Amino acid sequence: MITNEEIALATHCLAFALENGASGVRITLSKSLMNLVGMLNGEVDKTAHALDKSLQLQLFVNGRFGTFSSNRLEKDELESFILQAIDTVKMLEEDKFRSLPDPSRLAKDAVTGQELGLWDATAESITSARRKELAISSSFWARKAEAEKGFTLIAEEGEYSDSIFDSVTMDSQGLFARHTETSFEIGYEATVQDSEGNHYSNYWWDAAPFLKDLQLESCAQKACLRAAQAISPVSIDSCRTNLIVDSECAGKLVTPLLNALGGFAVQQKNSFLADKLGKKLFPDSLSIIDLPRVPGETGCRLFDSEGVATRELPVIENGVVKTFFINTYIGHKMGVEPTIEDATRVKLMPFGGCSTQEELLQKMIDGILVTGFNGGNSNAATGNFSYGIEGFLIRGGRKVHPVREMLITGDFISLWNNLVATANDARPCLSKLIPTLAFKDVSFSA
Amino acid sequence: MIQSKQYYLDIFKVDVPLLETFVAEGLRSGGSYCDLYFENTSYGSLLLRDGAVTSGGSHIDYGVGVRVLSGEKTGYAYSESTLKEDILACARAAAGIADAPSEVNPYGTRNPSRGEPNPAADRYPVLQNWREVPMAGFLPFLQSLDADVHAKDTRIRKVIVNLAFSVSDILMYNSARELKYETRPMGSVSVSAVFEQNGAVENKSTSRSFRCGAEMLTPALAQEMAAEVVKGIDQRFEAKRPEGGRMSVVMGAGASGILLHEAMGHAFEADFNRKGTSIFSDKMGCRICPEGINILDDGTLQSNRGAINFDDEGIPGQKTYMVEDGILTSYLHDRISAAHYGVKPTGNGRRESFRYAPLPRMRATYMESGTAKADDLISSVKKGIFVDEFSNGQVQIGEGDFTFYVKSGYMIENGRLTMPVKDINIIGNGPEALADIRGVADDLAVDPGAWTCGKEQSVPVSCGIPTVLIGNLTVGGAQ
Numbered sequence: 001m002i003t004n005e006e007i008a009l010a011t012h013c014l015a016f017a018l019e020n021g022a023s024g025v026r027i028t029l030s031k032s033l034m035n036l037v038g039m040l041n042g043e044v045d046k047t048a049h050a051l052d053k054s055l056q057l058q059l060f061v062n063g064r065f066g067t068f069s070s071n072r073l074e075k076d077e078l079e080s081f082i083l084q085a086i087d088t089v090k091m092l093e094e095d096k097f098r099s100l101p102d103p104s105r106l107a108k109d110a111v112t113g114q115e116l117g118l119w120d121a122t123a124e125s126i127t128s129a130r131r132k133e134l135a136i137s138s139s140f141w142a143r144k145a146e147a148e149k150g151f152t153l154i155a156e157e158g159e160y161s162d163s164i165f166d167s168v169t170m171d172s173q174g175l176f177a178r179h180t181e182t183s184f185e186i187g188y189e190a191t192v193q194d195s196e197g198n199h200y201s202n203y204w205w206d207a208a209p210f211l212k213d214l215q216l217e218s219c220a221q222k223a224c225l226r227a228a229q230a231i232s233p234v235s236i237d238s239c240r241t242n243l244i245v246d247s248e249c250a251g252k253l254v255t256p257l258l259n260a261l262g263g264f265a266v267q268q269k270n271s272f273l274a275d276k277l278g279k280k281l282f283p284d285s286l287s288i289i290d291l292p293r294v295p296g297e298t299g300c301r302l303f304d305s306e307g308v309a310t311r312e313l314p315v316i317e318n319g320v321v322k323t324f325f326i327n328t329y330i331g332h333k334m335g336v337e338p339t340i341e342d343a344t345r346v347k348l349m350p351f352g353g354c355s356t357q358e359e360l361l362q363k364m365i366d367g368i369l370v371t372g373f374n375g376g377n378s379n380a381a382t383g384n385f386s387y388g389i390e391g392f393l394i395r396g397g398r399k400v401h402p403v404r405e406m407l408i409t410g411d412f413i414s415l416w417n418n419l420v421a422t423a424n425d426a427r428p429c430l431s432k433l434i435p436t437l438a439f440k441d442v443s444f445s446a
Numbered sequence: 447m448i449q450s451k452q453y454y455l456d457i458f459k460v461d462v463p464l465l466e467t468f469v470a471e472g473l474r475s476g477g478s479y480c481d482l483y484f485e486n487t488s489y490g491s492l493l494l495r496d497g498a499v500t501s502g503g504s505h506i507d508y509g510v511g512v513r514v515l516s517g518e519k520t521g522y523a524y525s526e527s528t529l530k531e532d533i534l535a536c537a538r539a540a541a542g543i544a545d546a547p548s549e550v551n552p553y554g555t556r557n558p559s560r561g562e563p564n565p566a567a568d569r570y571p572v573l574q575n576w577r578e579v580p581m582a583g584f585l586p587f588l589q590s591l592d593a594d595v596h597a598k599d600t601r602i603r604k605v606i607v608n609l610a611f612s613v614s615d616i617l618m619y620n621s622a623r624e625l626k627y628e629t630r631p632m633g634s635v636s637v638s639a640v641f642e643q644n645g646a647v648e649n650k651s652t653s654r655s656f657r658c659g660a661e662m663l664t665p666a667l668a669q670e671m672a673a674e675v676v677k678g679i680d681q682r683f684e685a686k687r688p689e690g691g692r693m694s695v696v697m698g699a700g701a702s703g704i705l706l707h708e709a710m711g712h713a714f715e716a717d718f719n720r721k722g723t724s725i726f727s728d729k730m731g732c733r734i735c736p737e738g739i740n741i742l743d744d745g746t747l748q749s750n751r752g753a754i755n756f757d758d759e760g761i762p763g764q765k766t767y768m769v770e771d772g773i774l775t776s777y778l779h780d781r782i783s784a785a786h787y788g789v790k791p792t793g794n795g796r797r798e799s800f801r802y803a804p805l806p807r808m809r810a811t812y813m814e815s816g817t818a819k820a821d822d823l824i825s826s827v828k829k830g831i832f833v834d835e836f837s838n839g840q841v842q843i844g845e846g847d848f849t850f851y852v853k854s855g856y857m858i859e860n861g862r863l864t865m866p867v868k869d870i871n872i873i874g875n876g877p878e879a880l881a882d883i884r885g886v887a888d889d890l891a892v893d894p895g896a897w898t899c900g901k902e903q904s905v906p907v908s909c910g911i912p913t914v915l916i917g918n919l920t921v922g923g924a925q
Contacts, residue, residue, distance in 0.1 A: 046521065
């Protein structure tokens with residue numbers, strides 16, 4: 001997608017910046033194409049066509065550093081932009097910790113961009129008519145009578161889209177790293193009305209690097225059924241009980257852990273895990289690994305934004321905190337060896353012997369199954385959290401009622417110490433491979 | 447800030463006949479309406495960390511979006527080039543939505559809407575253009591703010607100051623031959639501090655954001671923000687999680703306006719109602735709050751983060767009363783939804799950038815003052831909480847369930863503020879919460895923070911409210 005002429009332009013910009021006062025330069029040239037067809041109640045409601053390109057420059061000048069970008073990629077305009085950018089960097093304060101990465105750490109195996117096998121060649125040849133066919137075929141609206149038992153589907157809104165993404169990162173040390181991928185997505189939101197006129201909404205979605213793997217037909221129906229399952233919720237009393245979190249949303253509880261392991265948060269002392277590297281904070285059963293180089297898997301990449309080669313890393317191993325995500329700058333500031341800028345594709349290793357969510361519910365017997373979060377947040381410094389939840393009351397290993405207007409509250413270290421089992425049902429379309437999780441003794445407010 | 451027409455035509459390398467050509471191309475397949483949205487935005491940012499301004503940059507975003515409507519259906523395409531052939535290609539792509547004649551013509555409802563908006567208003571005059579100030583000119587402000595914060599409290603371990611600004615040249619043209627143009631400034635400053643006390647760590651932050659020029663960066667602003675970021679830190683260290691459950695909640699004046707944004711503002715956006723998904727879709731003309739309560743969405747506040755001279759469809763900015771004396775009186779409309787309901791657009795058609803088609807979006811959403819006194823509302827509560835500092839919120843449009851996250855507040859016991867509380871989520875149901883408003887104080891404040899609404903696209907908004915007592919909401923806490 002990125003042409004040789006565009007690569008030549010980026011190369012020229014790199015040289016131009018060096019000739020005009022930069023001591024180090026990193027450039028990322030990105031280009032993407034997205035086409036979308038939106039559906040409303042079985043009919044095409046909108047179409048969108050988007051072609052984006054941008055050139056990002058990171059400039060090291062006289063011990064100073066700045067980041068710049070433009071989507072005006074004419075040579076003359078870029079040269080003028082670069083000269084202004086260099087002048088701007090000179091006005092900033094000196095920062096002795098800024099530098100390009102050690103060249104030995106840079107990726108050398110991302111040459112064509114297609115090494116990870118995330119490229120579906122058919123993406124370039126899909127016509128507008130075919131796109132509309134795919135979108136129309138995904139709708140459940142015409143067949144809604146099959147499902148309408150005790151409720152009416154009053155709105156079905158969805159989108160089909162296909163995207164092509166291509167980027168090249170190069171620097172003044174000789175880095176050339178390319179990443180290309182295609183993505184196909186389908187997503188639906190359904191709103192149903194019960195016999196008393198109450199509305200209930202829910203969604204479902206899927207994504208895949210290859211069109212053949214996209215779960216196109218079942219998406220809208222699943223959104224409808226998820227909405228219908230929420231009809232007639234009950235309010236239950238505040239309690240402490242088992243928390244089971246569906247794999248669709250379990251990543252919400254992992255993200256704050258990864259954020260707390262981020263070098264920036266650690267260096268700024270704004271992390272509840274700031275002094276916990278190498279310490280055993282969690283149960284033996286908890287292991288999280290970063291697996292950035294699995295061919296064909298969504299979200300995998302051979303290099304980070306600095307061009308540093310990714311590698312398999314234990315994040316938490318048998319309960320021990322093993323990795324902080326440290327880039328070159330933070331590594332210099334903290335006086336530690338850099339690792340990688342961020343987690344790429346983490347996997348929480350399943351344990352407890354359950355394959356499916358149903359088996360896990362049977363194992364836990366009672367509790368609340370969370371199928372979605374409704375707002376909430378956490379405190380990065382303390383690890384305290386409070387989230388709104390929606391889901392189901394579980395009794396005897398089965399869903400008995402939807403629940404609403406409930407909150408879970410606690411702190412992450414205690415929560416993860418109460419992780420007792422998982423299923424093995426992580427959704428491959430998500431960037432984090434997190435299965436359904438089961439925790440004991442969680443505080444619910446209602 | 448408004449420059450001459452030619453200034454904008456030159457930036458985008460177009461003239462009016464060419465604009466007409468593009469619109470005609472967009473309508474060639476039978477579309478009922480076409481508009482063009484040109485944008486040239488310069489962004490700048492500076493970051494102070496560990497006592498020095500060692501990171502900064504600038505960014506340029508330039509392009510044009512072409513929208514074609516066929517009835518209520520939308521075709522959208524954009525180009526990062528304003529070359530004639532590229533815009534024509536976009537127009538052709540967007541035109542593809544019109545495969546059937548339109549029955550609804552949004553142009554037919556384009557009249558300026560209620561409240562007699564002033565189409566000539568300039569709500570964000572600029573004294574010092576961000577584009578004309580060298581980056582070095584901003585460093586003293588960041589450094590003084592850093593120093594002011596450090597001087598306030600010896601427990602501070604880290605301070606981060608972030609300055610972000612943008613200037614957007616906008617040109618719009620549509621098939622009604624309406625040409626609109628202006629330049630939109632935005633400046634935002636945030637400061638966060640990490641405190642340490644006896645091994646415990648806490649963080650606090652605050653922000654200011656205005657549609658104005660660099661003249662906002664005054665020593666007084668630095669002093670004000672420094673004072674705010676350390677205010678209440680003693681209570682933050684003392685704070686505990688309350689026992690959770692349903693209880694009365696007194697929403698402090700100002701940032702508590704997030705309640706209105708989440709609990710009703712989104713549900714009043716007309717696209718959700720047009721599609722039948724909103725819980726308020728059949729409540730127009732019905733009482734939804736106690737008598738005396740007025741809730742509005744206002745694009746006319748001078749230099750406010752949610753201010754607009756006109757929206758991204760060219761409709762003049764205005765005040766839109768959504769609730770008058772407790773009765774639901776208006777949704778928030780863009781051209782499509784206004785045509786659907788047969789009413790005038792309300793100037794709420796907004797978009798993140800030329801990459802997006804406009805949607806009904808809020809501007810500055812607030813409740814007008816009532817007659818009660820804030821202290822009286824607090825003293826009327828036997829058991830509940832008072833909340834005054836927030837981070838984020840969310841709503842489920844269909845059910846109406848909303849949440850917002852409270853960073854700090856106090857327990858109320860027997861009418862008095864007692865134990866400080868922190869880090870709790872509050873959840874409620876929009877219609878139920880609105881109907882359960884027990885009192886409204888006379889102290890409306892519109893929060894000056896950098897609020898951003900994330901409905902499909904990010905747009906700047908603001909929110910406000912007087913001190914309000916709600917009878918029962920569910921508060922997260924320990925059991």
